[in-house]
Amino acid sequence: MPESSIYFRDRIATSDDKGRRKWVFARLPKGRLTIRRHWVALILLTVFFTLPLIKFDGQPFVLLDVINRHFILFGNVFWPQDTYLLGIAMLTFVVFVVLFTVVFGRLWCGWACPQTILLEIIFRRVESWIEGSAAHQQALKHKSKTLGWYTRRIVKIVVFAAIIFLFVNFFLSYFIGFEDLKTAWKTGFVDYQRTLVALIALTLAGTFVYTWFREQACTIVCPYGRLQGALTDNDTLMVAYDYKRGEPRGKTHDLTNQGDCIDCRSCVQVCPTGIDIRNGTQLECVNCTACIDACDSVMTRIKKPRGLIRYASEKGILTGAPLKFTGRMVFYSIVLGGLLLFLAFLIAQRAEVETTVLRTPGILFQRNEDGTLSNLYNYKIVNKSRRDIQLTFQLVSPQGKIRLIGSQPFVKKGAAAEGVFFVDIDSTLVTSHELKTEISISEGEILVETVKTTFIGPIKP
Ligand code: SF4
Ligand code: SF4
DSSP, X not given: OOHHHHHTTTSOTTBOTTSOBOOOOOOOOOSHHHHHHHHHHHHHHHHHHHXXXXXXXXXXXEEEETTTTEEEETTXXXXXXXXXXXXXXXXXXXXXXXXXXXXXXXXXHHHTOHHHXXXXXXXXXXXXXXXXXXXXXXXXXXXXXXHHHHHHHHHHHHHHHHHHHHHXXXXXXHHHOHHHHHHHHHTTTTTOHHHHHHHHHHHHHHHHIIIIITTHIIIIIOHHHHHHHHHOOTTSOXXXXXXXXXXXXXXXXXXXXXXXXXXXXXHHHTOTTOOOGGGOOOTTOOOOOHHHHHHHHHHHHTTOOSOSEEXXXXXXXXXXXXXXXXXHHHHHHHHHHHHHHHHHHHHHHOOSEEEEEEEOTTOOOEEOTTSEEEEEEEEEEEEOSSSOEEOEEEEEESSOEEEESSSOOEEOTTOEEEEEEEEEEEGGGOOSSEEEXXXXXXETTEEEEEEEEEEEOOOOO
């Protein structure tokens, strides 16, 4: 019996009994799911390389300027004052991840995770062009190394580093903007030392991960992978081996006592994490679907129905019921959709200008010689738009006027302005001790916001 079938519960497939690394020589998969995954990867990579180049209204379409706390998401600008939205977005994201994983398991890992796309779809293929097939690499492992082997190994590392370098450049442009990245290159990084350090550090780290660390990022480091045990249950969708149909496995000709699995180990040979899916669900499985394609091609060859390994839930395998969209999946999907809609609503409702007007503490009212009463107010205006704005205050109700100390407020984009003003109201109109007051804030003719406050007058007998 192969070692992976005996010790799979005691240690991960990529380590031996002494804890030493066992290198995975995964065969490249072929099949309908592999083709689909490649298409999805192509779309995602196109989005990744295109987004930083897109401009909207003269600014990047997406920018995550963490250092200056300035974010642009799909044309919407977010300033530090929108931190509450970031909090809600993160909360929504966490709930989304939990619900998504409960229903769809590691679908993300297999189809959209950058680590899987880079390692399985790009680097493993480049590696096979340079060093030969997985079987060839494995055969050379214990042979004495020739000059050709070392040359190919060096070429591989250089090519990997070059690809990672390209990715890191685009990755950094999400944080500093593509224009700044171009300027950094043109000026030799004179004013961009931090960018240069990040560029070198990430390229080195990426080269290390994809030339040596590889699948261990998923099986040992990734926190999402470690969470699977807590988030999935018997109804969760996953890549699963149909043991009821496959067992007892073997190559005998006694078809009456034999399941559909012919123990050819094709599914193990293509597995990038080195596991045998026939042992059941394992944390190392990244749901890459390579074993589904490998087994399907075997089933086609021996004229059996495909799907001995397939997307299914544990319960589905046990009962033999075909995969269907259960009520729970529908419910969770509705909740997921609702959460996203809620976030979209909050973003759409977000005001470009936020004004706070508060009566100056410790001061009641003043009587003026012209028969009016005055209250003093402090204001603060936050401009979240992409332009500088000149605003004007006007008293909407009751009748009276606003007397600004200084000029009408001018607020730079992404900045805040503070100041004070008096509200003067004819004493005959101040009919109560606390008068409801409404103040409009306009940009030219356009009403931007209306704020409510109170006006304090004398206590009437
Ligand atoms: S590829 Fe299919 S038939 Fe071959 S060992 Fe795996 S499960 Fe069995
Ligand atoms: S068991 Fe199958 S789906 Fe899971 S990682 Fe291995 S090949 Fe991919």
